[in-house]
Amino acid sequence: MINPPYYASDSRYDGEMKYERCGRSGLLLPRISLGMWHNFGDVNTLANSREMLHFAFDHGITCFDLANNYGPSYGSAEETFGLIMEKSFRPYRDEMVITTKAGHDMWPGPYGNWGSRKYLMASLHQSLRRMKLEYVDIFYSHRFDPETPMEETLQALVDMVRQGKALYVGISQWPYEAAQFAYDYLAAHDTPCLIYQGRSNMMDREKEREGIIRQAAENGVGYTAFSPLEQGILTDRYLNGIPQGSRASIGKFLKADRITPELVARLRQLNELAARRGQSLTQMSLAWLLKDSNVTSVIIGSSSVSQIRDSLGCLNNLTFSPEELQDIDRILFG
Numbered sequence: 001m002i003n004p005p006y007y008a009s010d011s012r013y014d015g016e017m018k019y020e021r022c023g024r025s026g027l028l029l030p031r032i033s034l035g036m037w038h039n040f041g042d043v044n045t046l047a048n049s050r051e052m053l054h055f056a057f058d059h060g061i062t063c064f065d066l067a068n069n070y071g072p073s074y075g076s077a078e079e080t081f082g083l084i085m086e087k088s089f090r091p092y093r094d095e096m097v098i099t100t101k102a103g104h105d106m107w108p109g110p111y112g113n114w115g116s117r118k119y120l121m122a123s124l125h126q127s128l129r130r131m132k133l134e135y136v137d138i139f140y141s142h143r144f145d146p147e148t149p150m151e152e153t154l155q156a157l158v159d160m161v162r163q164g165k166a167l168y169v170g171i172s173q174w175p176y177e178a179a180q181f182a183y184d185y186l187a188a189h190d191t192p193c194l195i196y197q198g199r200s201n202m203m204d205r206e207k208e209r210e211g212i213i214r215q216a217a218e219n220g221v222g223y224t225a226f227s228p229l230e231q232g233i234l235t236d237r238y239l240n241g242i243p244q245g246s247r248a249s250i251g252k253f254l255k256a257d258r259i260t261p262e263l264v265a266r267l268r269q270l271n272e273l274a275a276r277r278g279q280s281l282t283q284m285s286l287a288w289l290l291k292d293s294n295v296t297s298v299i300i301g302s303s304s305v306s307q308i309r310d311s312l313g314c315l316n317n318l319t320f321s322p323e324e325l326q327d328i329d330r331i332l333f334g
C-alpha cells in the first residue's frame with residue numbers, strides 16, 4: 001500500500017514543547033532539536049527515518065540538525081531529509097529551522113575538507129540540492145581550521161547570508177579565542193553569529209570549564225549542546241549489556257570498551273536518582289543541560305520514535321535541588 005499523505009498534528013504547538021530565544025536574535029528554538037548524524041543514512045530504513053521525523057515535528061520539534069557528511073554514506077542523511085521534504089514536509093517548510101554544516105571530511109582532494117571559501121560554498125550548494133531547499137536556516141562552520149585565515153571562513157559565512165542561501169550562521173567546536181574573533185568579525189559585517197554548537201553533557205563539562213557557554217551568552221549568541229546523552233551512555237541503553245544494533249555494538253563512534261562495569265555501576269546510581277525525581281535517566285540527563293537558560297537547545301540523536309518520546313518527557317522537570325546536583329557530581333566523578 002502506498003504511504004498515506006502526511007498532515008502534521010494539530011496539537012504540535014499545544015505547549016508540550018518549550019521555545020527559547022536564541023541569544024540576542026529574533027529566532028526561537030525548541031529546547032529539543034533532532035540531529036541526523038546517525039540512523040538517517042542510506043544504510044537505515046527510510047520508513048524509520050520518516051516516522052522519527054514526523055513524530056518529532058508533530059511534537060513541536062521544529063529544528064533539524066544536519067551536516068554535509070551525515071550518513072553513512074556521506075550526504076545520505078541530507079538526501080533522506082530531501083525525500084521527506086518533497087513527500088511530506090514541504091507545506092511546513094516555514095515552520096522549520098533546518099541546519100547544515102561543512103568543515104569535516106566530505107569529498108576527496110584539497111577542496112573537500114576544513115575551512116576554505118572554496119569548500120564551504122561548494123558544500124552548501126550540494127547540501128541545498130540534496131535537501132531540496134532554496135536556503136538553510138542556519139549554516140555552521142563545523143570546526144575551526146587552524147590553517148585557513150579565519151577571515152576567509154567567516155567571510156564565506158557572511159556571503160552565504162548576503163546571497164540568501166542561509167538565514168543565519170553559527171560556529172561549532174571553535175576554541176575560545178577563535179570564537180571571540182568570529183563573534184567580533186561577524187558582528188562587524190552585519191551578520192551576527194546566531195549560535196555556538198558545542199559538545200556538552202553531564203559527563204563532558206569541557207565547554208562549561210572553558211567558559212565557552214558563558215562567552216556565547218555574553219556575546220548575545222545562543223548555545224546548543226550536541227551529544228547531550230553522551231551517544232547513549234547517559235540513558236538506560238547500556239544498563240544491562242550492549243544491545244544488538246546500539247551505537248556501542250556498531251563501535252565506530254562509540255567503542256564498546258567504554259562500557260566498563262565501573263561505568264555501568266555509576267549509571268545505575270544515576271538511574272536510581274532519576275527515578276527518585278520521577279524521570280528516566282535520559283530525561284534527567286537532558287534536564288541537567290536545559291536547567292541552564294544559556295543552553296538554548298539540546299540536539300538529541302535517536303534510533304526510534306520511542307527514544308524521542310522518552311526525551312520529550314524531560315521538559316516536565318528542569319529544576320534540580322543543590323543536593324541532587326551534588327549527588328550527580330559525586331556519582332560521576334567521586
Ligand SMILES: NC(=O)c1ccc[n+]([C@@H]2O[C@H](COP(=O)([O-])OP(=O)(O)OC[C@H]3O[C@@H](n4cnc5c(N)ncnc54)[C@H](OP(=O)(O)O)[C@@H]3O)[C@@H](O)[C@H]2O)c1
Nearest residue numbers: 035036037226227228229230231232235246247301303310
Ligand atoms: N557539531 C558537531 O561536531 C556534532 C558532533 C556530533 C553530533 N552533532 C549533532 O548532535 C546530534 C546528536 O548527537 P548524538 O547522536 O551523539 O546524541 P546523543 O543524544 O548523545 O546520543 C544519541 C543516541 O543515544 C541513544 N538514545 C537516545 N535516546 C535514548 C533513549 N530515550 N533511550 C535509550 N537510548 C537513547 C541512541 O542510541 P542508539 O542509536 O544506540 O539507539 C541515540 O542514537 C547529531 O545527530 C548531530 O546533529 C554535532
